[in-house]
Amino acid sequence: MSEKNKQIQPSAIPELASVLVTRQQIAERVAQLAQELAEFYQGREVTIVQVLTGALIFVADLVRQMPLPLRIESVSVSSYRGTNTRPCQARFRLPPPEDLSGRDVLIVDDIYDSGQTMAVLIDAINQTRPASLRQCVLLQKDRPDLPARPGVDFVGFDIPDEFVVGYGLDYDGLYRNLPDIGVLNKELHEVQP
Ligand code: IMP
Ligand code: MG
Numbered sequence: 001m002s003e004k005n006k007q008i009q010p011s012a013i014p015e016l017a018s019v020l021v022t023r024q025q026i027a028e029r030v031a032q033l034a035q036e037l038a039e040f041y042q043g044r045e046v047t048i049v050q051v052l053t054g055a056l057i058f059v060a061d062l063v064r065q066m067p068l069p070l071r072i073e074s075v076s077v078s079s080y081r082g083t084n085t086r087p088c089q090a091r092f093r094l095p096p097p098e099d100l101s102g103r104d105v106l107i108v109d110d111i112y113d114s115g116q117t118m119a120v121l122i123d124a125i126n127q128t129r130p131a132s133l134r135q136c137v138l139l140q141k142d143r144p145d146l147p148a149r150p151g152v153d154f155v156g157f158d159i160p161d162e163f164v165v166g167y168g169l170d171y172d173g174l175y176r177n178l179p180d181i182g183v184l185n186k187e188l189h190e191v192q193p
Contacts, residue, residue: 016182034065045069054110057168100128
């Protein structure tokens with residue numbers, strides 16, 4: 001194999017304890033999700049509200065497989081302080097656009113964890129009176145400690161309660177560019193619980 005074609009092996013990256021979802025699994029599931037969404041929104045125009053920065057890569061792959069009239073808007077919600085791996089109070093860095101009234105809106109995020117980010121977004125977008133509001137995430141974290149979590153409409157993968165990075169997901173701004181999704185090696189990073 002030439003140097004150019006050699007693939008990155010995330011297992012060789014010391015910051016990753018293990019790979020949880022491979023790039024092949026992601027590609028297959030994203031294609032399925034795009035098909036599910038295209039069928040769901042058939043005959044309608046959809047407005048995607050992507051949650052920056054984590055959803056960036058997922059949205060880029062997803063929308064290119066959705067043959068629909070489609071707009072992309074962006075929001076940014078900060079739910080972490082520094083290097084914590086448990087979310088803190090969610091707040092907008094970039095609020096949703098005010099002109100979503102009458103639109104079929106689909107919020108797309110990288111991961112659903114406590115559900116706080118999604119709750120804040122749903123509340124803010126509902127105030128703009130969309131025709132419909134659905135949510136799609138690539139990953140949904142298993143949180144048996146939060147049985148009342150409302151959940152989302154479209155989910156790529158259910159994963160265990162681990163802090164993961166790659167394919168858009170970061171730790172302290174890093175590792176978004178890893179093509180696979182892996183569990184962060186907490187020992188190496190000495191992250192706070
Ligand atoms: P929630 O508000 O607790 O549902 O957290 C969702 C947000 O937290 C996502 O938009 C991510 O930005 C971030 N997040 C939650 N879990 C992880 C993770 O395991 N890795 C990276 N980011 C995460
Ligand atoms: Mg996020």
